[in-house]
Amino acid sequence: MTVFILSFLMLLVGVHGVLTRRNLIKVVISLTIIEFSIFLMLALIGFISGGEAPILDAGISAGRMVDPLPQAMVLTAIVIALATNAMLLTIAIRLYKKYGTFDIRRINELKG
Amino acid sequence: MQRFALFIISYIFWLLLTWSAEPGSIIAGLAVAGLTSVFFGRYFFQNAGKFIQPHRYYWLIIYLFIFTWECIKANFDVAYRVLHPRMPIKPGIVRVRLNLRSPFARTMLANSITMTPGTITVDIVGDNMYVHWIYIVSEDPVEYTREVSGRFENYIKKIFE
């Protein structure tokens, strides 16, 4: 149960970063940390103590395998995380080119 | 020629990776090695004919032993300098003149010097190589060139040039 609570703490750290930081790159980093904590949570849920990796091989029975379903979900989510990260960073550098800063509040002030 | 050499090397690498003799794997390996030589063959070794000259492999094996021995010696030397209570180090950067012509031989010499404990190659500019050294033995260029690169240079010349 400790590991679940710890990964929830990691999610809270990420949420804190998104809420309090004013730097666009820091906001992207905080979002990445939130994503990581959720991947970790899903992978933790599927684990069986003493289980094997879900790959059939000689001498491994199908009975004691960890759950392959959360792993497949997280596999797709990791790639989506990379894609959204690249998109966010692109928007951030375009904003930097237009306004000359990464500060959200100054970007708000310099409308237009 | 260089494309063919890369084709052979990548095909051997594929066979070692898969380690199976079924026909599907062998045919897929041919396709993958062909793609590799199409994409990267232009940037491989310029004169790949050196791969089929057997005396180079002979010198390579001898060089491996020499390199291992020098590496062990340098390990003990650096360990002595670190564990000694007064730390007898005199670090600095020396400029070593290179006698090797081909770029790959220069790269290999630089890598050998970096892998020996105590010396790190910083950069190669023109015909000179800048090496960071933990204990500079002497300020004389002939002396330190022999000490830093002379141990490896002759063998590397025989292997790669």
Add this chain to the structure above:
Amino acid sequence: MEVMLSVIIGFMIIASITAIYAKDLLSAIIAQGFVGYGLVICFLILRAPDLAIIQIVMETVTLIIMVAVVLDSSREEFDIMPDKTQGVTIAASFLFALVLLIYFNRAISGLDRFGNHTLRMSEAYVTGAAEQTGSANLVAGVLWDFRGYDTLGEATVLFTAAIGVITIIRLVGKK
């Protein structure tokens, strides 16, 4: 097992706090890389080699892109000036954290204890999948056979992101 995982996740939490509070953006990115590679070790301990491979590769690519972006623009982090509405923000954050905590508690109480997971949904995948799909890697079987729609949508997201990056970032268009 659980103790080892807890220690690694603890280090990851410390690294993420460092990443959020670092004064230099480059060191913030490197601390974020620490979190990502720590996640790789967690996946290896949790018997998920597929996830470990993909996470290590993707983390490296993300770091390359982030470092390129930061070196192109500025890497300074400015001081956080005190806000006029700071009290409201703090109260709202605590409220938000409390709501998250309540829902987390409800979600966690429905789960099995760590390590004693019962395969309710994926029982059929584990027992019958290899014969049905012929794939020895069960994750690949789930990914491409039972849940093909998910994966197709995911490929579409990647495609759209690449097109979007080109569209947003181009300064000089075609004549």
Add this chain to the structure above:
Amino acid sequence: MKGMSLIVKKMAQLMSGLIFVYGAYIATHGHLTPGGGFAGGALIAGAFILMILANGSGYVRLKRQEEGSSAVESAAVLMALLLATIGLAAGTMVFFNNYLPPGIPGRLISGGVIPLYNVFIGIEVAAALMTIFLALVIYKEEISK
């Protein structure tokens, strides 16, 4: 973007071909060993990114390369979709049907359509990452002019 020093260039030339072969291995053996199309595609993209980072951007014509990788990406997605649609037409009328014979688990030719999906998704991921990277490099070139 300038290239790096001679040592990095030579080692990149030596390694990038082998990294490409390893990525192809990961992608094609996705149904037997850990890995699969996504990880293999990212490794293949990594081989090209390594070459561009080491040799500088002068060594490829960036615009043409970007158009090419974007076209390859679209073609790969289209092929994967086509494979899925054939499943709709053949057999039991199910989208994403695995219509090829499953074969013996553990061989390279097994798993029905799964290896083909893995190969095409690998190409798609590699081309998408290359496109993103090249777009950033072109932006950097344009901004420094």
